[in-house]
Amino acid sequence: MKKTVAALIILGVVTGCSTPSSDAPSATNSTTSATEQPAANVVAPETKQFQLKYTTSITAEPLTKINAVEQSKQLKSQAVDESTVLTYKKNDNVEKIYAALQSKDGTYDMGQIGYEGASDFSTSTVDVLGQSYVKVTGSVGANAPISNYVSLSTSPPTVLHIEAHTVEADVDQDGIKEIVATVGTAAETSIYKMENDSxxxxxxxxxxxxxxxxxxxxxxxxxxxxxxxxxxQWKIEDNQLVLIP
Structure with missing residues (x-):
């Protein structure tokens, strides 16, 4: 009799251990829960092209006529297209360097082009935007470059003033050079072009x-x-930036 009771007790213990607990999740529920979880860190495919949408930009401003710059104030001068671009200092502010255009019609102010200790200003003649310009570059601060494009085809002369490092290049291969302007430690680049005379x-x-x-x-x-x-790397085709594989 004692053996029978002991056997029944052992059987009950084994049966209790092998029966699933009602509190434990079933395998089916666990699988369903995992399937319903959203995918994480999904990265969209890289865009292969971007449409370029140009908007109205700066306009050419007429230069202001000033009195002739005294010889004693002049720093440098360079002849360009029957005119002369000169740099000079003013009596009331000797730390800043200014530029002026001298032509047969008079002397015109181009504003500040540099400052004391900064000699990175230059003058050249460039063909861009479908015409010839006198390009005068300089800087008015540690990271504040300026580029002036002066047109001598008007009276008074006009200037396109861009606060950036600039180069002239036919970026869209249409036969006319555009202005590519870059500024900032984290380089920011813009393109300037003529569109419908604007x-x-x-x-x-x-x-x-x-x-x-x-x-x-x-x-x-x-x-x-x-x-x-x-x-x-990207190139311009059909007014789009296209990724180069």
Whole structure:
């Protein structure tokens, strides 16, 4: 009799251990729960092209006529297209360097072009936007470059004032050079072009939502950080920025 009771007790213990607990989730419920979880860290495929939408930009402003600059105030002068561009200082502010255009019609003010200790101003003649300009560049601060494009075809002369480093290049291969302007430690690049006799521009950083955009004039290619930490290369085709594989 004692053996029978002991056997029944052992059988009850074994049966209790092997029976699933009502509190434990079933395998079916566990699988369903995992299936319903949203996928994490899904990265969308990289955009292969961006449409360029130009908007009305800066306008050419007439230069202001001033009295002839005294010889004693002049620093440098350079002859360009039957005119002369000179740099000088004013008596009331000797730390700033100014530029002026001397022509047969008089002397015209081009504003500040540099400052004491900064000699990175230059003068050249360039063909861009379908015409000839006198280009005068300089800087008004540690990271504040300026580029003035002066047209001598009007009276008085007019100037396109761009606060950036600029180069002239036919970026869209239409036979006419555009102005490519880059500024900032994290390079921000814009393109200026003529469209229906109006100057228009587009900011490439905004178009691509890129932290950095730079232009390589030798290859006519734009380099951009569209994806963080990665540099991709782009070219302009049919008014679009197209990714170069």
């Amino acid at each position: 100057l228009v521009s587009v900011n490439l950083n905004e178009v691509m939502n890129a932290a950095v955009v730079m232009y390589d004039q030798e290859t006519n290619i734009f380099k951009a950080e569209v994806v963080k930490g990665e540099v991709s």
